[in-house]
Amino acid sequence: MSEAQQPYLKIEDLTKHFGEFVAVRELSLEINGGEFVCFLGPSGCGKTTLLRAIAGLDPQTTGRITQNGQDISSLPPSERDFGIVFQSYALFPNLTVFQNIAYGLENQRVPKPEIRKRVVELLELVGLPEQTSKYPAQLSGGQQQRVALARALATSPGLLLLDEPLSALDARVRASLRQEIRALHQRLGITTILVTHDQEEALSMADRIVVMDHGSIEQVGTPEEIYSTPASPFVADFIGVMNFMEAEVVASGTIRVGETSLSCDTTNVSSGEKVRMTVRPEDLRCHTKTVDLPNGLPVHVDTLEFLGSFCRLKLKGPEGFSTLRADLSLQQVHQLKAAPDVPLTVEFPPDSLRLFPDIQ
Amino acid sequence: MSSASISASAAPVRIRLSRDDMVLRTALVVIIALLAVAVVFPLYSLLSMSLQDMDGEYVGLENFRIYFDTPALFASITNSLSVAISATLIVLGIAFVYAYALTRTRMPLRWFFRGVALIPILAPSLLAAISLIYWFGNQGVLKSWLGGGSIYGPVGIIIGSCFWVFPHALMILLTALSTADARLYEAAEALRTPKWRVFWTVTLPGAKYGILSAGFVVFTLVITDFGVPKVIGGRYNVLATDVYKQVVGQQNFEMGAVVSLVLLLPALVAFIADRWVQRKQVALLSARAVPYQPKSEPLRDGLRFIFCTIVAVTLLAMIAMAAYASFVTFWPYNLTLSLKNYNFDVMDGGGWEAYFNSIRMAIYCAIFGTGLIFVGGYLVEKARGVSWLRTLLHLAAMLPLAVPGLVLGIAYIFFFNHPDNPLGFLYGTMGILVICTIVHFYTVSHLTCLTALKQLDPEFEAVSLSLKTPVWRTVGKVTLPVCLPALLDVGSYLFLNAMTTVSAVVFLYSPETMLASVAVLNMDDAGDIAPAAAMAMMIVYTSAVFRILHALLARILQRRTQVWRKR
Numbered sequence A: 001m002s003e004a005q006q007p008y009l010k011i012e013d014l015t016k017h018f019g020e021f022v023a024v025r026e027l028s029l030e031i032n033g034g035e036f037v038c039f040l041g042p043s044g045c046g047k048t049t050l051l052r053a054i055a056g057l058d059p060q061t062t063g064r065i066t067q068n069g070q071d072i073s074s075l076p077p078s079e080r081d082f083g084i085v086f087q088s089y090a091l092f093p094n095l096t097v098f099q100n101i102a103y104g105l106e107n108q109r110v111p112k113p114e115i116r117k118r119v120v121e122l123l124e125l126v127g128l129p130e131q132t133s134k135y136p137a138q139l140s141g142g143q144q145q146r147v148a149l150a151r152a153l154a155t156s157p158g159l160l161l162l163d164e165p166l167s168a169l170d171a172r173v174r175a176s177l178r179q180e181i182r183a184l185h186q187r188l189g190i191t192t193i194l195v196t197h198d199q200e201e202a203l204s205m206a207d208r209i210v211v212m213d214h215g216s217i218e219q220v221g222t223p224e225e226i227y228s229t230p231a232s233p234f235v236a237d238f239i240g241v242m243n244f245m246e247a248e249v250v251a252s253g254t255i256r257v258g259e260t261s262l263s264c265d266t267t268n269v270s271s272g273e274k275v276r277m278t279v280r281p282e283d284l285r286c287h288t289k290t291v292d293l294p295n296g297l298p299v300h301v302d303t304l305e306f307l308g309s310f311c312r313l314k315l316k317g318p319e320g321f322s323t324l325r326a327d328l329s330l331q332q333v334h335q336l337k338a339a340p341d342v343p344l345t346v347e348f349p350p351d352s353l354r355l356f357p358d359i360q
Numbered sequence B: 001m002s003s004a005s006i007s008a009s010a011a012p013v014r015i016r017l018s019r020d021d022m023v024l025r026t027a028l029v030v031i032i033a034l035l036a037v038a039v040v041f042p043l044y045s046l047l048s049m050s051l052q053d054m055d056g057e058y059v060g061l062e063n064f065r066i067y068f069d070t071p072a073l074f075a076s077i078t079n080s081l082s083v084a085i086s087a088t089l090i091v092l093g094i095a096f097v098y099a100y101a102l103t104r105t106r107m108p109l110r111w112f113f114r115g116v117a118l119i120p121i122l123a124p125s126l127l128a129a130i131s132l133i134y135w136f137g138n139q140g141v142l143k144s145w146l147g148g149g150s151i152y153g154p155v156g157i158i159i160g161s162c163f164w165v166f167p168h169a170l171m172i173l174l175t176a177l178s179t180a181d182a183r184l185y186e187a188a189e190a191l192r193t194p195k196w197r198v199f200w201t202v203t204l205p206g207a208k209y210g211i212l213s214a215g216f217v218v219f220t221l222v223i224t225d226f227g228v229p230k231v232i233g234g235r236y237n238v239l240a241t242d243v244y245k246q247v248v249g250q251q252n253f254e255m256g257a258v259v260s261l262v263l264l265l266p267a268l269v270a271f272i273a274d275r276w277v278q279r280k281q282v283a284l285l286s287a288r289a290v291p292y293q294p295k296s297e298p299l300r301d302g303l304r305f306i307f308c309t310i311v312a313v314t315l316l317a318m319i320a321m322a323a324y325a326s327f328v329t330f331w332p333y334n335l336t337l338s339l340k341n342y343n344f345d346v347m348d349g350g351g352w353e354a355y356f357n358s359i360r361m362a363i364y365c366a367i368f369g370t371g372l373i374f375v376g377g378y379l380v381e382k383a384r385g386v387s388w389l390r391t392l393l394h395l396a397a398m399l400p401l402a403v404p405g406l407v408l409g410i411a412y413i414f415f416f417n418h419p420d421n422p423l424g425f426l427y428g429t430m431g432i433l434v435i436c437t438i439v440h441f442y443t444v445s446h447l448t449c450l451t452a453l454k455q456l457d458p459e460f461e462a463v464s465l466s467l468k469t470p471v472w473r474t475v476g477k478v479t480l481p482v483c484l485p486a487l488l489d490v491g492s493y494l495f496l497n498a499m500t501t502v503s504a505v506v507f508l509y510s511p512e513t514m515l516a517s518v519a520v521l522n523m524d525d526a527g528d529i530a531p532a533a534a535m536a537m538m539i540v541y542t543s544a545v546f547r548i549l550h551a552l553l554a555r556i557l558q559r560r561t562q563v564w565r566k567r
């Protein structure tokens, strides 16, 4: 079956100009059928622009989009196959929940009883049975977003586009809707693209994340890949919390940070090169001051921030080190008697250190 | 060029137009063409007419030279300016205090005063002048109040103008003053600022743009109005009456064109200044404000009450006198009441047919005007792509506000009456009256539609596209129902203005399409002042009934839609 190997959606060399401004630059991407993909990036990086180009709402300046084997680049949105949900929900205010969801079906001349059946089915799917005759203004934000989702799914599109669907909701509703959208996707298997600037959202929902910055793709990968092996300092910084240090490669397998030598994997950089070393706060290990370790560094605690299930310590090292952040469990904090000005030794596990060529 | 970075082989993507896109674009082009024919071309005709002599030869600025060399004509400029400026200052002062009392105090009977103040909108501007004649004219009840002075002249024009423009100024000032931010007042109070200083440092600056805007609107209305000076101006010439005299009296079209261009100038300046002010105001209002809750101040509220009562009584006296005089059998000798003056069919001036023509025209304007203007507004606000065409349509829709009715009317004569114009068949028909009136009041209606459309989620169209629903279905099921209150407002605005307008249509009616407002003018001209008052009152009655119907309809609509409007 060669069909199965073809990606469902293929974007080739897509560029979008707004006058002189380039919002998306020569972007290429493949999305497989049934995949849940998140476009993740800071606000203004071109995620919405890319999504709207896929929908045909704001066509790209150049480039090609192929959906299900068909070149859709020049098709108007009404001839493309997608459902879309916006941050603002865009529910029709003067139509009931039922009428909103049935809106697309009525136009397809679906018989009345079938429409009714389908709407009820969809409402159950999004967890809102028995709300059929209410108007959008009478629903909470989360409920409205569910209706918008049901409306987008009603015509059984091949591609579901979600533009920051959860950003207008409060934290609790957002968390539960995340799980529900994810579960919905598992059940329906519909190819889904979700745009978000919230890394947690992307990490918890996506099969694959497309990290974008300044209109280009920085990295594509599973949430784990993106988190544990960021392809660039931008991704490393944008996803999760990261410590950055200026360093220099002194020999194969050894770098120097300030006056301290550390061993780590140097395969992707060459000797004598200036690099940026990164390490996640949760990968740093803290010990009492007396311990002497190969990849250790004497530091003292600057501040201590309580974050619920763990503590984030700010550590001051010797000259040449910027302030380090390290995450410790509460138990460890007690064991080490960590408090401001307490001296500690921090260990850099060689596997957790990643080096990036220093471009600046 | 930034596009140099794109590989040369990549051809720009062109989306195939869907049927909806084509329909929308065609509609855009059609409406732009309509506005070009109905506004731009006539104005061009006017301009070229002013540069011709009687035989149609191009003479450059010769007509303008003659105009400025004729002291009788030239004097009208200063007359017009002084009358307009005086009326503007007086109305602004009175309307500001009145609006302040209505919005920022707990004075009793505020709803009543608000209602009374809007009454002049129901009447043509002529009515104010007619009423003044009954109060202060040669046989006026209160003639002695003037001491030996005469109401015929600048005094009459100023008082009459103040009456009919009062509601226009008041509405703008009410809006400006009702958007007070309580936090500023609380801060001022916390700093123990005296009341008069709060007024000068918080209230006035906050309403500054509203006051300026009201000033420009009133100035333009007065300087371009023709009804009041025609009836009560006596031998005091102003630009508006000069235009009429040149064109209708002396058939000197070239000079008429020159005078109307001179009249266009101050209107244009006021228009541009007002646009500039409005732009400033947007920034001011966008801040999140806490509504201001006025406190009761017995003494001051009492003084305000007296002031508002005097204003309201004056306004009512104007209407009441016209109403009374219209029923008086033979002023001032036989004061028994009768319907003699309403027997229009036995008088010159068009008879009852003029009245029914007016109603017909007002209904056509309300229906076709609202439809056209809404579609235009929809295209400007919601059509996809072709942003330059949408901008063009918007500009064309804004233009009529800068063109006084008289100027528009004359421009229509020159354009539609031109022997080579294939649209010449419209001349003298009901059609041209309707077109001219819709165009005359296009801009305000257009802005009302835009405001309503802007409140709809901009993604409705995108959602419909994704659901493969044609655009007309979404317009019919969502856009129109949601915008219905605004559409009613626009229809009512067009109806009322069509009933009362004189300035543009006075050049365009024919014996078959005589209108009530023009009949008022003609009867007054012929000395039949009582029947003129009666016809003017017919307009008032009709407008009042229409207003009440509109209010009822709006109420019903609101009740029916409040389920989904409620937040």
Ligand SMILES: Nc1ncnc2c1ncn2[C@@H]1O[C@H](COP(=O)(O)OP(=O)(O)O)[C@@H](O)[C@H]1O
Residues within 6 Å of the ligand: A018, A021, A023, A041, A042, A043, A044, A045, A046, A047, A048, A049, A050
């Ligand atoms: N219609 C437009 N005209 C001009 N610039 C635009 C337009 N839409 C978006 N942009 C610009 O393109 C960039 C990307 O926008 P967008 O795709 O909306 O970002 P986001 O990643 O936050 O969704 C932004 O810098 C934005 O200012």
Ligand SMILES: [Mg+2]
Residues within 6 Å of the ligand: A047, A048, A049, A164
């Ligand atoms: Mg966005």
